[in-house]
Amino acid sequence: MKLDRDPLWNPAQPADVELARLQGLLAPYAARRDRPCPAPQPASLAARRHRPLLRMALAAGAGLVLLLLAGAVQRFWWPADQPWRVQSAAGETRLAPGQHYQASATSEIAVARIGRLQLAPQTRLSLLRTRTGAHRVALEQGRIEARIWAPPGWFGVQLGAAEVIDLGCEFVLQRDADGSGSVEVLSGWIAWRLGDEDRLLPAGYRFDFGPEAVGIALRPDAPAALRAALRDLAASTGTARLTLADRVAHAARDVDAYTLLDLLTREPALADTALYPRLAAALGMAAEDAAHRAAWARGDVAAINAWWAQWPVPPKAWWRHWRDAWA
């Protein structure tokens, strides 16, 4: 039986008489959805319980901080132009600034001491420069997965005229020979820079790009209706865009909040469409603030930033992804 017609797999499918009867008998035992969410433990209570240990904790904490600082200095410092280590099935080699590397098999490149790149076969890149605080490669074609733990901007990937800048994260970058490709962020954020345009992309999202343009951020599992609506919107002009923007809003789920945020940030005038209240609902914001909506539609930076501040993990909090340091 096909999955979508299997009533055990898909409750929307008609069930046989017995299955329907069993469901009816068991339904009263389902979790009550009207109970409120339990409150987390108050921080004040936790603080009172731990007060007797405060001095010991402070002393231990000071020692730990010194240790971490020493470790951070060792990790982040890198002599200018020191080659990177490259490992593959063929053995180990070094990649110096100005040199190209083509992976004949899956390979791993150590990005100084701040992370690593995993290269798919046939990936070709070059090392542009490397020193403390500034490590850059150029991806000519292929696929890399980068896992970096360092302050924002310390690592970047040149893609022709564009640049992907790591903000402390893990991401997958694919570039084809014609310069088109995609970038998907697995943790943290990246910034995309092309000329004067800066775009941000958070974990759980990807966008496609061409040699001189980049698409809207989308979740990999975005509904087909949303993708189609965005394609049509990108291709449209004039008043038709207002109707198409409404279509995007109706096709978007709450989890597509960043897609809507990205779109409305790039095209603030679309705040006059259903996109604004749909984004408000997805972020848990009030949609009735007419003054805020009007300000957004004018492109007011303060109004737009007010909703950016609602995003759970801000771009600059790279240190939260500390596990990437031991990838």
Added chain:
Amino acid sequence: MLLPWFQGPSAEAVETAEWVLAARQGASWAFERLYRRHLPLVHGILLGRCRAARAEELAQECFALAFAQLTQLREAHKFAGWVAQIARRLAAAERIAPEQGAEWDALPDPAQSPEHAAESARVLQALRRLPEAYRETLILRLVEGLSGPEIAALTGLRPGSVRVNLHRGMARLRAQLGLAQTEHDDEA
């Protein structure tokens, strides 16, 4: 073909991780969303081991504990598996629901006739006698009303495994209740 290390966590797991991080900052909306998404999973696990009224109470206790210990969760996107383990530990500390009459699993529903309530309790107790893998999956489907994809997303099981558990569990449940098998039972 995607190389294994290029595959990231699922979209739901990434979203859950965002909520966990926001909850650690005290965002009440994040606690709410974590609770709503994972309540069926936690309640389903507890219902499979404890009497019905106690499962409701323990579900609330489970989330209160999880939220108080949220900083101990090492990988935010694995919240579902982590809170499920808390639920199982709570259930293990309870006396396992023995075979009892309908009053053991009685729920305050004045609309239910005594005969209907007794039959509901009999079916629930038959579910509890199933092997754990079948029991939890089938409770999520038949009691909590989740679909196969939703069960897979919450439990981390592969969709194929969920389907096997559903069909084989259903076949065993029918056998326990003395019901006829269908041609699709035990289909995997």
